[in-house]
Amino acid sequence: MSKTYNIAVIPGDGTGPEVVDEGIKVLNAISENNDFKLNLTYYDFGGDRYLKTGEVLPESAVDDLRGHDAIYLGAIGHPDVKPGILEKGILLKLRFELDQYINLRPVKLYPGIECPLKGKGPEHIDFVVVRENTEGLYAGAGGVLKKGTPDEVSVQESINTRKGVERCIRYAYEYCKNRNKDNKLTLCGKTNVLTFAFDLWERAFNEVGKEYPGIKTDYAHVDAITMWFVKNPEWFDVIVTDNMFGDIITDLGAMIQGGMGIAAGGNINPEGVSMFEPIGGSAPKYKGQNVINPLAAICAGGLMLESLGEVESGKTIEEAVMKVTANDIKSLAAGKMGHSTTEVGDLVVKNL
Ligand code: IPM
Ligand code: MN
Numbered sequence: 001m002s003k004t005y006n007i008a009v010i011p012g013d014g015t016g017p018e019v020v021d022e023g024i025k026v027l028n029a030i031s032e033n034n035d036f037k038l039n040l041t042y043y044d045f046g047g048d049r050y051l052k053t054g055e056v057l058p059e060s061a062v063d064d065l066r067g068h069d070a071i072y073l074g075a076i077g078h079p080d081v082k083p084g085i086l087e088k089g090i091l092l093k094l095r096f097e098l099d100q101y102i103n104l105r106p107v108k109l110y111p112g113i114e115c116p117l118k119g120k121g122p123e124h125i126d127f128v129v130v131r132e133n134t135e136g137l138y139a140g141a142g143g144v145l146k147k148g149t150p151d152e153v154s155v156q157e158s159i160n161t162r163k164g165v166e167r168c169i170r171y172a173y174e175y176c177k178n179r180n181k182d183n184k185l186t187l188c189g190k191t192n193v194l195t196f197a198f199d200l201w202e203r204a205f206n207e208v209g210k211e212y213p214g215i216k217t218d219y220a221h222v223d224a225i226t227m228w229f230v231k232n233p234e235w236f237d238v239i240v241t242d243n244m245f246g247d248i249i250t251d252l253g254a255m256i257q258g259g260m261g262i263a264a265g266g267n268i269n270p271e272g273v274s275m276f277e278p279i280g281g282s283a284p285k286y287k288g289q290n291v292i293n294p295l296a297a298i299c300a301g302g303l304m305l306e307s308l309g310e311v312e313s314g315k316t317i318e319e320a321v322m323k324v325t326a327n328d329i330k331s332l333a334a335g336k337m338g339h340s341t342t343e344v345g346d347l348v349v350k351n352l
Pocket of ligand 1: 087088091092247279
């Protein structure tokens with residue numbers, strides 16, 4: 001009997017639905033070649049629904065989603081909705097409520113892709129960032145006093161719990177061990193200034209490290225790491241960091257792997273329901289034109305299969321994407337691929 005996975009699909013805003021369509025095309029094709037089925041349930045969460053109903057997420061959403069094996073997300077963000085409402089009300093809410101405490105972001109330069117770094121090729125850029133995904137500055141702790149007056153005070157606190165930090169660090173060690181590339185884990189922090197938060201991170205990093213004698217450890221300040229990403233990206237294997245730093249350095253990571261058109265990530269609860277997404281936004285100016293690059297969403301589908309245990313199928317998707325970047329596609333930029341969105345999806349299917 002073949003396995004069936006129940007997948008919640010949230011196409012979302014802007015170009016989200018277009019890239020999700022291509023991702024689903026690829027996922028359906030690979031499931032036909034293999035012994036598993038995907039049972040898809042679509043949810044209309046996003047800006048249009050919010051503008052129509054005034055509701056960001058229905059009451060039942062989190063529990064509904066909890067009943068699935070994984071969530072496949074397009075993009076959240078709408079030009080007619082004030083920034084923050086949908087991001088916090090949908091994306092961050094789901095990350096927090098489903099306790100997706102890891103944000104896993106591979107940074108890998110595929111063949112045939114032009115890298116903005118001079119002299120760097122696929123052999124230099126292949127690392128993974130493990131970003132803590134439920135705490136830090138994203139926890140929403142803080143407040144405002146005397147708003148709008150000259151005496152206004154605004155406080156935004158970074159929350160770091162021993163439990164939250166430790167489970168993230170342990171995941172990173174475990175991931176690094178299983179990846180078995182350079183067996184090197186780098187902690188990215190700011191121990192010279194954030195002497196409370198990163199003291200906790202550093203102690204947890206060193207203590208958990210004792211359980212992994214086969215993993216070499218390293219440390220880099222976040223400002224320095226942005227420099228090394230540009231100068232010596234080949235130094236990195238797996239990097240672990242907090243929520244805010246992880247957010248920032250993975251946009252830089254996306255650029256050195258060829259841009260938002262290719263960068264995928266997973267919001268992972270290793271004991272629960274995880275959510276996979278292209279990390280670029282909703283790109284409203286390209287909406288509906290069949291020009292957006294679907295490869296990031298397709299790669300996110302591959303990560304989803306790997307996390308569901310269909311590791312071979314996930315790898316097959318990545319290999320097909322690598323053939324397409326090497327042989328077929330002119331550029332990763334929207335409108336410059338030499339193919340439409342739907343054609344790129346077809347090319348990946350052909351290469352499976
Ligand atoms: C990301 C995004 C989100 C984040 C935004 C949209 C809230 O930038 O997934 O990196 O900051 O985490
Ligand atoms: Mn981001």
